[in-house]
Amino acid sequence: MAEQDDLQQYAVNILQDVIARADSAEDGALRAESFAELMFEHLADAGEIDDGIGCPVDGRGIRCSGYFLSEDSDRLDLFLVIPRLDGTVSTVPKADVDAAFRRLGAFLDKALTGLHKQREEALSGYDMCRAIWEARDEISHVRLFVITDGLATIDQIESYMLGSIEVSSHLWDLRRLHRAVSSGSSREPIHVDFARLGGRLRCVVASPAESGYRCLLTIMPGNLLVEMYRQHGPRLLERNVRSFLQLKGKVNQGIRKTIIDEPQMFLAFNNGLSVTATGLKIEDNGDGTADLVAADDFQIVNGGQTTGSIFRAWRKDKVDAARLQVPVKVTEILSDGDIEEIAPRISQSANNQNKVNMADFSSNHPFHRRMQELSRSIWAPPAGGLQRQSRWFYERARGQYHDALAENRTEAERRKWELIHPRNQLITKTDLAKYEHSWSQLPHIVSRGGQKCYLDFMDALDQRGSFDPQEGYFQRAVARAILFKQSERIVSRQKFGGYRANIVTYLIAWLSHRTAKRVDLDAIWAAQELPAPLASFIEVLSVHAHAHVTTPPGGQNVTEWCKKEACWDRFRDTPIEIPANVEAGLLSRENARTSGSASVLEEQTNAGESELVDRVAEVPAQTWFDIAAWAKDTQTLQAWQRSLAFSLGKLAGSGRKPSRKQALHGEKIIEEARVLGFRG
Incomplete structure (x- = not known):
């Protein structure tokens, strides 16, 4: 009976998570896509897959919800979801599961033989079909995943060969999903x-x-x-x-x-x-x-x-x-x-x-632990005229939100807890990477998928050096989350037919670049929503971003085009006029610099780094100029070090402080110069 109760609660959690993501309890197609995205994250956390890309395809005798192709094109994963989303523990008929695997297998057959030639290029399914067809000679193993939030009765499905390709079938139902996320572990241990x-x-x-x-x-x-x-x-x-x-x-x-x-x-x-x-x-x-x-x-x-x-x-x-x-x-x-x-x-x-890097192994990384600590203590201002405050829940490990919810024994206690911690105010560590990289103007990295974006974020965080998030950073990170989440809703309303994730990250990167990060994040935090003029402008930006990402040069695959830095380089300089009412709400450049509008990977400084910046700022301008001249005469420092020394001299002469990175390098330049004989 205990397992039945746990499964019941888990089914409710899935339903509520999907509703929070879809931002609509009525749109069945959007709920199915949100369910697929949620399941991709669960399977990635369980170590079953590297990632998943949602690309719904539905035709006569064929169905598919998404795919993922390994970088060497050797392994292909295909997904089909059967979302019941009724919040109950109910059985999925064996006939439905059999039909799902049959239709997913039929889709594979047609994709390998050129299904993309029959589809519109502007639709997301085109990219998936074309990618499979282009990799047909490299693929050696295909895994068919059927995922449902119901209970299935099938125990084993035999693998088969499709030419030289091994095809295996994998069923994930409510019970198996629950086991993967329960007991504090998201993995099915390998024996x-x-x-x-x-x-x-x-x-x-x-x-x-x-x-x-x-x-x-x-x-x-x-x-x-x-x-x-x-x-x-x-x-x-x-x-x-x-x-x-x-x-x-x-x-x-x-x-x-x-x-x-x-x-x-x-x-x-x-x-x-x-x-x-x-x-x-x-x-x-x-x-x-x-x-x-x-x-x-x-x-x-x-x-x-x-x-x-x-x-x-x-x-x-x-x-x-x-x-x-x-x-x-x-x-x-x-x-x-x-x-x-x-x-x-x-x-x-x-x-x-x-x-x-040690930072790659990350749920226990100090940065994530600190973010979790801040999220449990900081109250967000009331939103939309409400009087009730709430919290943004940072989930550094999969399942923490549901575990915390389950600690409330009664239904009344759970409802009260959810009012304080709404599901649409949940931020996972992979979400944070996506929000931060978009603001840091790396949409091509975000477009490579959640897992790769996250690893790149952790690599960059490790290279940046120690960073201890404080309340101000947490609030502005949440503001960037609000910007991203509300942009997603705006793009969904446009009904472009696909590529929402790419459109959102590209439009935010453009906004960050063209405003020099002068969007008032503190105002977004205070209001817990976007200003109306900015929301309207994002709708305009979404049209430009959609037009850009869906028209790659040379007939390239759209999904692959979005992953390339050249795609961002072209869009970054797209001339789009910023409306006067949006411009009026932007911070001045000085205020933007001092308010900490940059992401964690850029100019945020902790107490120790602030002291370093102050120390380097106190070095007289003439000392920097002398180092640059001495290094040029003696050829003892690298060219970039000589150039930076001269730049630091100009900053000191104008009374301006160096950036964190400049200060880090500057102190090392002074130390190295003195070891090599500089006596200034």
Whole structure:
């Protein structure tokens, strides 16, 4: 009965989340699209998929809700949703599920044979169909996902071959979705039975005292790794931020060359895999070795390129993977160890093929913890003439909102909590990345999808250096969220027929650029809505943005065009007149600079950085000019350092402070110059 109650509440949560996203309880098509977007996020968090792009297609005998094609075009995911959205625990008829897989499979058949030629280019489904057709010779595995918020009775669906393409079917119903987001975990742990896969692994075991882990060193045959990846796909690489994407880099090309030309040298040339796991089942051989029989929560935290390269060579190049020997270090996180803490450090330390930043492993990142803390304490002003204040709920880990809601035992308590924390005031960490990158004028990055945008945001945050968000930043971040969310609603009302996400990020980036970030974010926070003149102008901007993104040069794929910086470069300079009533509401340039209208990745400063800016500002202008002249005469600093020293001298001479970045570099220039002999 407890499970039934939990499922009931989860069904209600899904319904309410979709209504909050769709901003309409009546529009069935919009609710279906919002349901699909929500499910893509759930599956990405569960490690099942990298991402999903909503592209509804409905025709005679075919249906599809969206897709995702890996960057090397090897793996294609197709999605079809069956949203019931009635807030009840009800069964989806087997016939409906069978029909869904049949129609999704039929769509795949037609897309591979040129369905795009029969569709209008301006519709979003055209891009999906064309992308599949263009990748038809590269695709080796297609996964068909049918997703529903009802209960299904189908246990297993066999894979089949479509020519040389393996097609597997995956059903996600209410129960499976709930299991993926409950118990504080969004993952379905991977269990590996080595005995069933082809043989136990002989290992050397080490257990450092008071470490919280033990390590097993072993050699894994390549065919075993292939079978594991074939069964579980990218989920094996869930904690590996640099999971295998493509064979364009020199490292991947080198791995592939060794696999094909010198498989016997693979063990000598390759660094192998680093794996984390729990609940290892091993049998001691009494001679200092043990056999690894099985493992739970098996995750490759380093070695995504190796894994993907071997699998691709087996699939595409017909390599005999059994000839490859792969060195593997398995770290078992024991009951007194912290896997969320240890796994990122293993990956960061072990990965010397590509740089991995600690910021990539992020739900526990100090920035997100601080944002969560602020969101639980800051009250938003009443909106729209209401007297009731509310809060914006920052969700650094999937499911926190629903967990907090569930802590309220009675229906009355839950309603009261939701009044304070409305669902449409929920911001996830991937949402924040999208809002911040749009304001930072990176719409081409946002257009690459939620997961890639988020990782880029975290990389940029890590490169920026330490940042401790304060109340002012949080309020302006919420204002940027309001700008984005209300722009989405404005664009939806335009009924362009597709590409809403691209249109919104491009119009906000243009607004940020052409106003020099002078939109009054504090006023938006205070009103909890956009000023009427700005909302009207966004409607105008949306028409220009739609026209731009849907007319790529040379007949390119629209979705791919939006991901290119050239797309932004062209739109950035589009001449659109800003109405006088909008211009009147903009901040002065000085006020915009001092109000902190920039995003976290730009000019925001914490207390320590403010002190640094003040210190560098106190350096006399002549000192900077002397450094620039001395460096030019002695050729001891780089050209950009000499140029920056001169620029800092000009700033000091005019009484203006340097930016955070200028101050960071400026202090280093002074230190380096003195080490090299400058005596000014």
